[in-house]
Amino acid sequence: MEHRHAKVVVIGAGPAGLAAAARAGEHGCSVLVIDDNPDSGGQIWRGDHGLRARTWRARCAAAGVAFVHETAVIGESAPGTLVAGRPRGPMRVRFERLVLATGARELFLPFPGWTLPGVFGAGGLQALVKSGFDVRGMVIPVVGSGPLLPVIAAYLRGRGARVPIVAEQASAASMRGLATGLLGAPAKLIQAIRLRAALWRTPYRTGYWPVQATGEDRVREVKVSNGQRTLTIACDALACGFGLVPNIHVASTLGCHITEGRVDVSDLMRTSREGVFAAGEALGVGGVECALVEGEIAGLAAAGAEDEAADLRGRRARARAFAGALSDAFRLREELRRVVDDATVVCRCEDVRWGRVRARSCWRDAKLQTRCGMGPCQGRVCGPAMAFLRGWRVGDSRPPVYPAGAKDLAVALGSAGASAAPDERGLRERTNMEPER
């Protein structure tokens, strides 16, 4: 098994990870970035050769930052030693300082028909198109919530799809509040206007949310409603996302404090665990500006350049304030909790329907009694959905944090070598991961 070691190890190669890696590398640290994707850039810079993405990639290269891609951190076999799974077998990585830049994933909320093939996440569809999915000529409504919806609609149009509607669940009133808030951030305002222009042929309807998707073999139609009026829209595919959820599984497995689904950090991005830093969306969804400055702070602090890191705190505070205004404007409405019916699948891995899970008392009870959240995605999809639908706390996590083959785990455990034996909350508790039926 391959062993690697670096002074600073960064998990995640999105904007926060790249900024952290570059800054630590520029201060003379050996830096290794571990990333689950085939390329650096995370979700936001996937396939992006824009100036900022290029700049940060180049700074990493100049600073001698090493990368391992298609590699998912599974857990920690001993304090300071991570185990990661890769297509060509597991690896161990020792770190002195660790930066968690694990980003965010899309929030999906269940509604009847959302499991039909052709219903994609909004960011999910964009990622698939970036990796070669040809959507020319397809009719694709974009529904859900958040500032990314119009961005994604514009992207899909640019790739030849027809977007008949962007349905934003937030009300016009809360959107107007956002527009006022934007005046404090001119660069963002210009960006918003540009997007509006790109969208001029696409109706952007606020206060509409999806209530049903239908189709035999795949989605053919979606209904959106504002509570009084329902619009039925024929489609070839549906892009649907309700914002983003911080990825905290790795942080939580490493024992970092989590509050309300976000990793707790100091103003220098220190987590509750000595030597472990976190930056970007894992601290709460904040957008790319926020991720970059937090990545810089984390990288500098991890390298011991604390004064330099402290100078960036003002920039970070402004980016976080903007993110806060956004999240208020796109707050999810009550009605979204009433779209599910008893037959709606909530947990897609285990096919657990709302009728079975809604009466459970808490997340743990739901897991034990219904297997909700116990499948291969480990509650990454249904967990946040149930947190919204029922108000449950779903933060708990234990290794392996990612579906890992028994092979990888066995090898990781079997050849502990010079490093200490796996600790108790390490890799022993295998595994409800691989569906064996």
Next chain:
Amino acid sequence: MAESVRLIIDGEHADVPRGTSVAAAILNRGTWGFRRSVEAEVRGPLCGMGTCQECRLEINGEPHQRACMAMCVDGMVVRTGRASD
């Protein structure tokens, strides 16, 4: 023009540009269902970024591989799980 790679999807040759994910290659053939759920519902990709596990299928004999995270390479053999076998 991007260089292309040839793989086998459900027993048929497919030529796709290098850099295409397995998920994109399958969708481009008009196949939207990738697997059967535990109650035999047909499912396809959702998250597109390796999280949801809905696009799992068999790659080179290994089951439960995420099609959205795997890049097409020459000689790859991919099998979707649409049939309830």
